[in-house]
Amino acid sequence: VxxxxxxxxxxxxxxxxxxxxxxxxxxxxxxxxxxxxxxxxxxxxxxxxxxxxxxxxxxxxxxxxxxxxxxxxxxxxxxxxxxxxxxxxxxxxxxxxxxxxxxxxxxxxxxxxxxxxxxxxxxxxxKATAAVDWASSLREVALDLSPLIADKALDFEIDTTPAPIQTHAWMLRELSRNLLHNAIRYSPVQGKLQVRLLRDASHAALVISDCGPGISDELRKRLFQPFSAGQSHSGSGLGLAICLEITHTLGGQIELVNRMAHGQIDGLDTTVRLPLAAPSADL
Structure with a gap:
């Protein structure tokens, strides 16, 4: 039975x-x-x-x-x-x-x-088990890229505030590196390059402002598509695609906007917003 x-x-x-x-x-x-x-x-x-x-x-x-x-x-x-x-x-x-x-x-x-x-x-x-301070990661990346900044004699400014993000440390470094490297590449010699990391109660925002040529309407349509470099000789066209994938994976948004002055493009403002880690997350 x-x-x-x-x-x-x-x-x-x-x-x-x-x-x-x-x-x-x-x-x-x-x-x-x-x-x-x-x-x-x-x-x-x-x-x-x-x-x-x-x-x-x-x-x-x-x-x-x-x-x-x-x-x-x-x-x-x-x-x-x-x-x-x-x-x-x-x-x-x-x-x-x-x-x-x-x-x-x-x-x-x-x-x-x-x-x-x-x-x-x-x-x-x-799943990431710990929070990573975006400010520390960003400053490390800026230090790694300092020879490129010095080579163009850029007027470089960086201002950060602690911003814990629930993610893998590699993702924040790769995101910051690609965006900052792009800004350096398209900045004119002796141009101004400003990097700011801000935060509110729930999100952190990385804003990179360069004095480059900005982006055309035609390029904007395919900006985040793989292998769509702004200039055919300037790179593989994967940098922004990587940034978009990382940003979406972390539940954030990325935006590239031409900065205007006197009716002309004065540079490009790149902004990435990511949600902050929960207060209990360990740094």
Whole structure:
């Protein structure tokens, strides 16, 4: 009698086990819960949640591999032509090596940024357990980029206030680094560059104000799309896409607005707002 009772009680579990075992390896479609026993609903809903996460990660990996193959094809083709040209003696050796060095540098930057984009997707699935002070992270990034600031003799100003953010430290550094690096790149020599980190009761706001050319209406339409650099020779076009992904992952907003003066563009104001960590979060 006990055996029969146990068999009947565990029949839905065994049926679910058989259903999962018979699936194809790449089948991550949700389980049907309409006619499922009430006692199995929590288990099936948890399984479906896991499957959705796995599906999302798998799609991100496929897109990453596809985009990487496509984007690296161009610099590798250029590099091949440059090497062949140098071997034939078509160009001066120093000029040839310089061109090859620039191509390798661009390919390396592209690879690093694509890895960063993939890392954002990975960390988005992992819950941050501690708060990170955005002010400290921002000042560390500014110090790392100080040689670029000095190279352009920029009038640089930074003003911060402590701002704890519930996130992975890498995300804040990458966000700050990309935005500040962009501002330095497009700032004119001896221009003014101002960085401010403000906060209110619930949010922190990073405002980076440069004196660059701003952004055109045409560029604004594709500003955050991957591989949409403002200038074809200036970068991979992934920096702002990374910033957008990080900002959305942290529940914030990002905005780029041309600063006007006397009817003309006087620079660009980049603002990122992120929610502050709960008061109980540990720094």
């Amino acid at each position: 006990v055996f029969v009772v146990v068999q009947r009680a565990t029949r839905p579990v065994r049926r679910l086990s058989t259903l999962l075992q018979e699936r194809q390896l790449d089948d991550l479609t949700p389980l049907q819960v309409v006619d499922a026993p009430v006692e199995l609903l929590p288990l099936m809903e948890a399984t479906n949640t896991t499957m959705r996460r796995l599906h999302h990660l798998l799609e991100n990996q496929k897109r990453f591999v596809r985009d990487t193959a496509h984007q690296l094809r161009t610099p590798l083709a250029v590099l091949k032509v440059q090497v062949q040209s140098a071997l034939r003696g078509d160009v001066d050796p120093i000029q040839g090596l310089t061109e090859i060095s620039h191509t390798v540098e661009r390919a390396t930057q592209l690879a690093n940024q694509m890895l960063a984009l993939a890392k954002v997707a990975q960390l988005a699935q992992e």
